[in-house]
Amino acid sequence: MNFHFEQYWKEYNDNTLSHSETHYLLTIYAILQKGEQLRASTIAKELGISRNAVHLQLKKLNEKKLVRVKDNFITLSKSSIELVEKIANKRQTMIVLLSEVLGVPMSVAATDSCKIEHLISDETGEALLKFVQFLRSDRKVVLQFLKEYQKYYLQCDPEIGCGLCENIHSMEKNNED
Amino acid sequence: MNFHFEQYWKEYNDNTLSHSETHYLLTIYAILQKGEQLRASTIAKELGISRNAVHLQLKKLNEKKLVRVKDNFITLSKSSIELVEKIANKRQTMIVLLSEVLGVPMSVAATDSCKIEHLISDETGEALLKFVQFLRSDRKVVLQFLKEYQKYYLQCDPEIGCGLCENIHSMEKNNED
DNA sequence: GCAAAGTGTCAAGCAAGCCTAACACTTATT
DNA sequence: AATAAGTGTTAGGCTTGCTTGACACTTTGC
Known part of the structure; x- marks a missing residue:
């Protein structure tokens, strides 16, 4: 610190x-x-x-x-x-990370991303993009990771869902192991 | 979109x-x-x-x-x-995510976090914190996830390292399975 | 004790980025 | 042809947050 x-x-x-x-x-x-x-x-x-x-x-x-x-x-x-395409990519990456992976509501993810998109360095933008691409891939280890994350950190009613669990379930369907 | x-x-x-x-x-x-x-x-x-x-x-x-x-x-x-403590937490969380997990150089992580810390909503801040805490835990699935991520997405000279692989190696040491 | 340094305060100015008001010019509408 | 609507442009004003200059007051050092 x-x-x-x-x-x-x-x-x-x-x-x-x-x-x-x-x-x-x-x-x-x-x-x-x-x-x-x-x-x-x-x-x-x-x-x-x-x-x-x-x-x-x-x-x-x-x-x-x-x-x-x-x-x-x-x-x-x-x-x-x-410049515009670079910034649009950063925004999109942030939105995906926040809403799909972390379970933040879409409107919040959009507002936050809109505020910070032009402030993020290219270096961070690229690192985030790689990370999000990896998280969206259908690797077994990623799905296990996401399932475990969901289990411990996302309190959601399984009847209603939370936005994130639906994503994970749909990823699972595409990845029958 | x-x-x-x-x-x-x-x-x-x-x-x-x-x-x-x-x-x-x-x-x-x-x-x-x-x-x-x-x-x-x-x-x-x-x-x-x-x-x-x-x-x-x-x-x-x-x-x-x-x-x-x-x-x-x-x-x-x-x-x-x-207010201050909330913002300091957001900054710290962002820095850890960027530098420890994503492998962004510390100076870049610090600059970017400094710019966006006050723009991130509490909702996003909390979601990021949970995620980073999970990534820092010594769960087997997290370590496998990080190792695989490193393998595919971080090109680093194993002799020199990249900052991130060192983190993963040190996590491994604390988690002899 | 007296000059030098540090500190608080007010004023004027500047840049970014918005606003409204006003005016000129071009299209549409009737 | 005449009025209305749309568009571009200039000018003055406002807010945020900085600047420098000037002045008063308080410490500190010799």
Whole structure:
């Protein structure tokens, strides 16, 4: 416990993307993926903020070469697509870990993941992904591990279930030993 | 993937404590635990910010009943001690999961945990704690699980090690079967 | 005892990121 | 053609949380 956290706490805002920027880019990415043309006011509606705020943020994102605006239509640069996909992966990994493995309710898992997705380092993101992939594999040792975890740590009514036990049961079905 | 994240993204700042407040309280807690008397300028030195900034923040924390100031000496209220201990637990749990189980370097684990500790819900914090406690227990199924995980997912030179394999080996020693 | 150092406090300023108000311009509607 | 609705843009304001400068008061050192 003698790690000097005081050295780290200021790094909170030293991220590639701020929380705000992250959600602009994620939103833009999601809409563009549907094949739709995208303008500022759509982002405003989607994020629930004013057109003016979007306008200002887009100007900054454009200066940072993260978005392009042409004829009022918005596209993402290659580098920001990479950033967005990395962050979306981190979010998804966290959600799976929290909800599928640890049994946290989906809405809580989604909220928490949404808050921290842009703060997690690539190193941690990759380690989490590997771990979750392993936990989702149908190895015997994983199923035994999960069953034992469920047995001791998740108090759930077997009649009702808890979200997690259903996952384990369905994994078992795919892995008849 | 059709979860509406746009509903959540604004909750980023709706936390009991901001990142800044969190680190004020954690710092105050740590110093008081050493039994030392504490004044504003000490916090300034510890956090690496100006006395003026500390002064303003302490005024706000005092209004929120999170700290008490008497004769320029600072103490924590009962409610903020509870908050601090909860957050410190979340941080510690995350650090253990990342560094001991997933093999992320300690400095990365510390930085990431420091950034997200105050954003994680109590529900997620408790679920993570249970999971880490289980992973640290000396159950046979846990050791097998960790060994298999290490085998497939952690490329490390057995001569040098990776931080994680050492943990597993030491767990094995305590669990002669 | 007196200068130097440490401490608390107020003021003004800055950056991020939001807000509302106001205005210009372009589409739709009728 | 005329009014309404949608969109982009600028300007001023607010909050959080930091900064530096200036000033007063209290310790400490010689």
